Amino acid sequence: MKGILLNGYGESLDLLEYKTDLPVPKPIKSQVLIKIHSTSINPLDNVMRKGYASSIVDLKLKLPIILGRECSGEIVEIGDSVWDYEIGDQVWSASPPFSMGSHCEYITVDESEISLKPKNLTHQQSASIPFASLTAWNAIYNVLPTNKKITTNTKILVNGGNGSVGFFILQLLKKHLNVNQVSTTCNIKHFEKLKKLTLVNETIDYNNLKINDNDNNKFDLIFNCYDGGKNQNENEKKCIDALKDGGNLIGFNGPLVKFSDKDGVLSGLPMGMMNQLNSSERIKKQYSKNVHLDYAIFSPSGSTLKQISKLYENNILIPNIDKQFNLNQIKDAYTCFENSNSNGKIIINNKF
């Protein structure tokens, strides 16, 4: 089959190799074999190719590996104990980083990690959604403390609302949970698009997030969907400043993997875990403010994908894709990603 091998970790795109003679994987037990029509590039792919999470990936896989965390396609073979799917089903899926990825023609995935894709979306549109939406879903429904659940009156800011995670959260808050007051930061060129497509109440230039000191203007809850790039501390501080005392901050770039990569899985992971658990204490000391900080991560789930699929089929949510490339143009796709030249998800297509 065709596929993109990552032969080593590093900045150079030459570490990615387009191959046409890779073996097609065989589905076993509860796995299905998906013929991939479309896949995408997520921020995780771009940092993984440079070595991020290699300490964890190395536990299960050895280089060369295939990147790509989500896809949309058709089931062409099933394992002996697959119950819920059959050959010909049109499905979508997202898988964790320690499994072989989707930047290729065929992938085996456990049936628990897939669902039928939304019937009204193309494969290209469907391939843009699973990874970010499952991460966002986890943040909203599982990570937020039970005594702080979102109501229609929770005043919420989504930092980075034009990204895949932010765009999904904005739509879910406004069009499904009917939250009254939702604001987002983004590049000013995306103001009108986000107002129109997500129904967000207020758009704020992310280079100019200044919140009046009056506590009434501050937020109860912030989803921080931007890792901060080279200014992580500054980005975190902006969010803390914009929160009410006692407010909740949800981040998507917790310290776990960074500790593991730095110090190895055995000592790094427990240290990262401790660091993560003590995040709210750190914030209290660092900023003299009572803010509850939690981190959300991607978690594969076919049953959640099924619920998300219904929200698209009922036209409550819409996808956000822009530039498209063929599999053999993967280096151009990553260059486009690095230069932030796409106003929506970058899609990779397989031409059969």
Ligand SMILES: NC(=O)C1=CN([C@@H]2O[C@H](COP(=O)(O)OP(=O)(O)OC[C@H]3O[C@@H](n4cnc5c(N)ncnc54)[C@H](OP(=O)(O)O)[C@@H]3O)[C@@H](O)[C@H]2O)C=CC1
């Ligand atoms: N832990 C996990 O399991 C997961 C973590 N993540 C993380 O979540 C984050 C969001 O992911 P995703 O939505 O896919 O990423 P995207 O690359 O799609 O979006 C990132 C967004 O950040 C915005 N941005 C750029 N500069 C700033 C700034 N100075 N302040 C605020 N926002 C800014 C951009 O806005 P604009 O377009 O307007 O320029 C862009 O839309 C990433 O950091 C990713 O690594 C994501 C999935 C899983």
